[in-house]
Structures are given as structure tokens and as C-alpha cells.
Amino acid sequence: MCGIFGYVGPRQAEPILIEGLRRLEYRGYDSAGIATLSDSKLFIRKKAGRVQELARHLADDPILGSLGISHTRWATHGGATDTNAHPHLGPSSHGDIAVVHNGVIENYSALKRDLQNEGIKFLSETDTEVIAHLLARQNDPDLLAALRRIIPMLKGTYGMAAVSPRHGERIIAARLGSPLVIGVGEGEHFLASDPSALIGHTSKIVYLKDHQVCVITADDFHIYDASHSRVSFSVQNIDWKSTDTDKGEFPHYMLKEIHEQSESVANAMRGRLDHENATAVFGGLNLDPRQLRKAERIILTACGTSYHAGIVGEYLFEEFARIPVEVEYASEFRYRNPPIDQDTIVIAITQSGETADTLAALRESKRKGHRSLAICNVVGSSIAREADGGVYLHAGPEVGVASTKAFTSQVVVLAMLALFLGRMRNLSSLQGAKMIEDLQALPEIIKKTLRCNDAVRQLAEKYQQTSNMLFMGRQYMYPVALEGALKLKEISYIHAEGYPAAEMKHGPIALVDKQTPSIFLTPRGSVFDKVMSNLEEVKARGGPVIAIASEGDARAADHVASRADEVIFVPDVPEYLQPIVTVIPLQLFAYHAALLRGCDVDKPRNLAKSVTVE
């Protein structure tokens, strides 16, 4: 949440900072701001609204300087106003200090009260402004020394950067719980809260660790630990292609990412299917076979869409590996103290690798001595680095706030893990070989599934005005129902609920009327007849019904078509892979409904791509 971009080098900073903010805008987009230094003067511009508003403002009122910091905000303290936008200023006789900050300063109100009692005037309602005033109050021309003195006063999380005319041509930055990376260029350096913002500038990056501070100039940078000692670091190469972050031929990132799923699923499987042994192979689990065989329980912990993938994982692990599984919201798991025995493996599932609750859940699990793994997309993210081992999704950057390709890649990785664990326990080589065959067919099947786009758009046209919608499914289709409802509500603002279809008669059926459509997930499978009965119950009460059904089985297809008002057919796949093909029409439905309702599909209101606050 929120994005930071900084630059120091020979070029004009303003266009570089604005471009960096555009790349980071998916992390927060309610206001943006920029500070540059030129001729020992500090220039600040900030604006409520999108980065585009700030860019317009700068076109009317440009600023010079080849050093600067910038920020795109997702409000935590105080509304989205020009004043609350970062950078915040700490006025000082040694020159004003401009600060940008991601994270939350939890003790800001006590700090603010103390500073106000000393006569310091606050302009904004933000927690960040206390950092600027605390720095200024140190009255120290050495900004690094000032920063080191105030860090122990701050409780909470931060990725922050500061500049001041008195401190010369340098940016100082610090990290605790909110990511920051340094981009290494030729005679220039960058600072960013997300490596993807550096694409096009440099492929060399250095991750800052918690409790580290750094000083960055055009020619050099130094990193210090909490005891003020200079530390060594490794420079890593980013291998993302710059086209990964373009929309290409698509009008929105979300639509592009939906269409990338054939490729992203293939990338998740690349090099991981072992035909000879009829199993899957993973390079980075860091667990020996003995530990894996001993595992008596798996806890999957995640938030949002990743949590829904976790429920699919629960069913997969139980079916194929016969291991008891629990799926926990990371935000609950981090504060619970459930009795967990030593042979439990905890797996955090996350696209961004930066979700604050998931990171805290992983840390809590490590603290208690459990082997703690991650299924993660963003290479080098906090969760990827802190986990004992894990599996990368290799889905490429997911920019649309609504998670799509990450979900299908997570399900594929979980299916491969179920195969891997199953083959260590009870799965025969024939069963293993069949699973590999099923998995390998997926990329082509996803391409075929995407052909439902036009039919789904017509559905969205018909139902776009609805205020409420229900999503129903059982077994493997239950988490898909949850995911379909989440997609719809987060980008179209239509109220939607997902339920296990049979739960409906325990309350939600009271919502059914002519104005409340239900989407039933009715692919071929073990609970087909049961779900059809639930569908009939809704029809009997006048509720419009849309069914997502399997191609290929004429009897079932006729049965569904004669009951539902509309049917979308998807390719027939084994039951455990149905979440991948059935979620696609739901992703497309949410996309088209949002578009028809005039919503900003890639940047829905009140949301941000990675939720780095609690």
C-alpha cells in the first residue's frame, strides 16, 4: 500500500519520478506528491487524486532538480486531500526536510501531542507528518544522524525516504516492515518500494532489510544496520521483461492478466513435472523427504483471493496427499494461539509477498518453530525472503488490483504440491502420471475456456444493473463461488456473496427474489445432482439462475440448460482442476460488469494492490 520512488543522478528527476509513480500507482492512488532539490532549494508539489492529476499540476507549475522523492498514497490517517498527500515537511533552521512514508506509525498520536505541546504546528492529519517534525526537531544538518536518533521513537512500520537541501545531493531511507529497494544505475541511483517500478531503468537491485538505513547519492550508496555499522549487500538481477508491465493490446491490466493465464499456468509448471517418477519437483522447499513424510498437518494461511486458493489447496491435499489441512485467514491466525504440534508445516500463500497480515502470520509461525513455507509470486519480496523455503508462481507482474492469474497459478502450484506429497505417501505411479497428464493439458484448455468471453459479456450486459448477486458451489466449487463474489464486489461494487450451495437454505435463501440473480457452479462431478437440487430451490423462489457447466456431457448439459436461465459452458476437466476453468468466466463477468457500470477496473475505489498495513 502506497508507493515510493526516488531518483538521484544527472537527469531531471521530475519525469522519472512521475513515471515511477505511474508504475506504482496500483499500490495506492488517492493522492500523489513529489519533492525535488535544486540549487539547495526544496520544491514540493502534491495533489489529491491520481498521478495524472499531479502530472497536470506539474505541467502548469514544473519543478527542477536532479534529485527527488515521490509518493502515491493509499490513505490510512486522514482523507485523500492535497494536504494529506506526501511528502510532508519538517521545517528546520537547517533547511526543511521532506519525507515520504509507507506503513503506519502506531504511536503517532502520542508523538504528535508531545510535538504540539512544544508548539509545533501540524498541517495534515497523517501519521507521517510526525516523522518529518521529529527529524526537523533534531536540528542536525546530518540527516542520517537525525534519522538514527528518531528511529527508536517510532512504533509501527515504515519504508521511508527523506531529503533536505542542507544535507546535499543525497536521499536517506529506512525500512521496517515496508519494502524498499535500491536500483543501481550508471552514475545514477533509484529508490522504490517495489522492484517492478525500476523496469526500464535498471535490472540491478539491492533489497533493503528491516532495521537498515541507507544513504544514496548519484555515484554511490551505503547501507547501515541498526547498530550503525556499514553492511555488505548483494546486487540481484530482475529478470522481468518490460513488456510484462505494459497493457499491450488490452484496454486494462485485468483483462490482459485474465488472458495471460494459459501462459502463467504453463510457467508455474515449467520444469516441475517429473515424468520418470510420476511426481512434481520443487527446488526451493528446503525440507528433506523425512520432514515431509513426517508432516502430520498443513496450515495454509493467506488473505483475499490467495485465501480462496488456500481452500482449493485444502481439498487437494486432503484428496491426494491424505494430510489434514486447515486454512486460516492470516489476519486471524497471527493473533490466535492454536495448539499446533511440531510436525505441522505452515504455508503462506501470497501474490505480492508483502501482505502485512500474511507476513505477520508467517513470522508468528516461525517464532513457534514450525517449518514455514511460502507460495509467492513476487521474487525477493518480504515473505519470499523470510520463509524457510517455498515455491514461486512465476506468473509475471500482476498489476490489476483484482487478482486473477495469481489465483490460477496458486491452484496449479497447490495441485503440484498435492501430487508431490501424495507420491511420498499413498498415490500410485499411475495416479501420479495421470495427474501430470491432466496438468499439462491445462494451458490449451485455458485458451479454449477464454472463448466464453463474448457470451459472458452478454450476461454482464443483462445483469449489470443488479444490486445483489449470489454465487453457489460445492466441494471444489465452493472456493470458486467465494472468489467469483469477491471479484464482482471489488471491481463493480455490486454486492455479492459466495456460499457453499447447500448452506443457502440455512439463511441466504431469504435473499432470493426476481431481482437477485444467482450464479451456480455446476460442472460435471460427484456433487452435480446435489448442486442441481440447490439450483432448483432458487428457481422455485423466482430467482434468476446462471449456470457454469461442463461441455461434453449431453445429458448433464440438457439438464442444466432446461433449469437455468443462462448457461456458460467450460471445457470438461477432472474435478480437482475445475476451479481453474470455472473461475475464468467469473473473472470475465466481474470485468465486463464493472466496465459497463463505468467503474475503474484496474484501480477500484478504496483498494490497493498490496495491503501492507494491518
Ligand code: M6R
Ligand atoms: O498479495 P496477496 O496475495 O497476499 O494479497 C491478498 C489479498 O489482498 C488480495 O488477494 C486481494 O483480496 C485482491 N484484491 C483480490 O482480488
